[in-house]
Amino acid sequence: MAVPGSGRPFTLSVISPERKLFEGEAKFVVVPAFDGELGILYGHAPLMALLGSGALRVETTAGTRRFRVSGGFVQIADNEVAVVSERAEEA
Amino acid sequence: MMKAQDIRRRIRSVQNTRQITRTMEMVAASKLRRAQARVQGARPYAAKLSEVIARLFVPDLAERHAILRQPEEIRNSALVLLTSNRGLAGGFNVNLIRHARFTLDELREAGVEVEFHVIGKKGIRFFRYRREPMATERQDISDRPTMEDARSIIDPLLARFESGELDAVDVVYAQFKSAISTPPARMRILPVEPSRGPEAARPLDYIFEPSSEEILTFVLPLYVRNAAYRVLVETAAAEQGARRTAMKNATDNADELIRTLTLQYNKARQAQITRELTEITGGSEALRG
Numbered sequence: 001m002a003v004p005g006s007g008r009p010f011t012l013s014v015i016s017p018e019r020k021l022f023e024g025e026a027k028f029v030v031v032p033a034f035d036g037e038l039g040i041l042y043g044h045a046p047l048m049a050l051l052g053s054g055a056l057r058v059e060t061t062a063g064t065r066r067f068r069v070s071g072g073f074v075q076i077a078d079n080e081v082a083v084v085s086e087r088a089e090e091a
Numbered sequence: 092m093m094k095a096q097d098i099r100r101r102i103r104s105v106q107n108t109r110q111i112t113r114t115m116e117m118v119a120a121s122k123l124r125r126a127q128a129r130v131q132g133a134r135p136y137a138a139k140l141s142e143v144i145a146r147l148f149v150p151d152l153a154e155r156h157a158i159l160r161q162p163e164e165i166r167n168s169a170l171v172l173l174t175s176n177r178g179l180a181g182g183f184n185v186n187l188i189r190h191a192r193f194t195l196d197e198l199r200e201a202g203v204e205v206e207f208h209v210i211g212k213k214g215i216r217f218f219r220y221r222r223e224p225m226a227t228e229r230q231d232i233s234d235r236p237t238m239e240d241a242r243s244i245i246d247p248l249l250a251r252f253e254s255g256e257l258d259a260v261d262v263v264y265a266q267f268k269s270a271i272s273t274p275p276a277r278m279r280i281l282p283v284e285p286s287r288g289p290e291a292a293r294p295l296d297y298i299f300e301p302s303s304e305e306i307l308t309f310v311l312p313l314y315v316r317n318a319a320y321r322v323l324v325e326t327a328a329a330e331q332g333a334r335r336t337a338m339k340n341a342t343d344n345a346d347e348l349i350r351t352l353t354l355q356y357n358k359a360r361q362a363q364i365t366r367e368l369t370e371i372t373g374g375s376e377a378l379r380g
Contacts, residue, residue: 013135015136015139017136017238017317017320018129018132018133018238019129019135033300034301035300045298046296047297047298048298048299048300048303048306049306050300050301050305050306071313072313073310075139075143077297084139084143086238086313086316087238
């Protein structure tokens with residue numbers, strides 16, 4: 001049984017103080033929130049959560065990309081996901 | 092009138108200088124492009140932070156969180172001046188220093204005890220000469236400032252603001268309006284003035300993990316640090332812009348000077364030939380006579 005929202009793309013941006021590391025469509029994102037990993041699919045409820053440190057996994061239509069993030073927050077609203085981290089880099 | 096030989100020597104000297112200024116102009120232009128990209132790269136992050144703070148801020152939080160405190164009266168403040176480590180950038184550092192002195196006077200007249208932090212060799216040199224006491228003197232910020240640089244400057248000040256030791260933190264920096272317009276400006280980094288942006292008018296039922304209050308207290312220091320980072324990158328870009336303009340003017344002036352000198356040289360040379368000819372004919376006339 002398919003999870004509702006799985007496979008549908010939404011907008012994601014990964015932003016560090018220096019620059020935008022990623023901006024585009026993603027189908028599934030795993031974010032290291034402060035209290036554990038958080039999976040995001042299309043149609044997620046509006047959410048604002050603090051980040052811990054760890055790996056950020058992004059499933060795009062073109063493949064998987066990984067980032068290391070530490071501190072910051074994630075904001076989800078209207079299928080727009082913004083991962084804003086003080087220290088972020090592509091792994 | 093100068094002798095032809097002397098003029099030629101001067102032309103050569105001006106040409107050498109021109110080559111240096113021309114090279115510096117091109118180096119500054121390429122550094123400027125990269126610095127400009129960094130200024131622009133910093134915008135999305137800053138925009139997100141302001142958006143989130145505007146959304147989360149509630150006035151009565153200010154009483155519970157030290158970072159949000161709004162002192163009624165400013166008694167002790169810190170002034171941070173950003174200047175460059177290198178010169179040959181036209182009026183860049185002079186303008187910044189003038190603005191800083193103006194700000195210092197203004198604050199002191201208002202009865203504020205100001206602690207002065209100077210960054211960049213040019214500013215330090217000036218205020219040492221003036222025997223102005225400086226709380227910190229730093230020359231280790233490169234022309235490619237990082238978030239770490241920003242942290243190292245602002246974090247101690249932020250901590251002292253929270254403890255109540257400081258009531259305000261101002262920065263005098265160079266605003267990067269465009270490559271040719273880089274006026275000095277003052278920015279009050281602390282206390283934080285949460286702006287009521289248009290985002291506040293987008294009411295969404297957010298789930299907050301943890302509470303909105305905790306998120307706000309976490310995001311505020313990021314906002315303050317980001318403000319510090321932004322003034323650093325703007326000043327770095329402004330420096331390159333100012334240097335490029337200054338060096339372009341120098342190169343143009345050298346061109347102008349070479350043109351005038353070449354004209355003078357040709358005149359002197361012709362005059363010399365004419366004089367020699369008259370001397371020769373005069374001499375032979377005398378012999379014949």
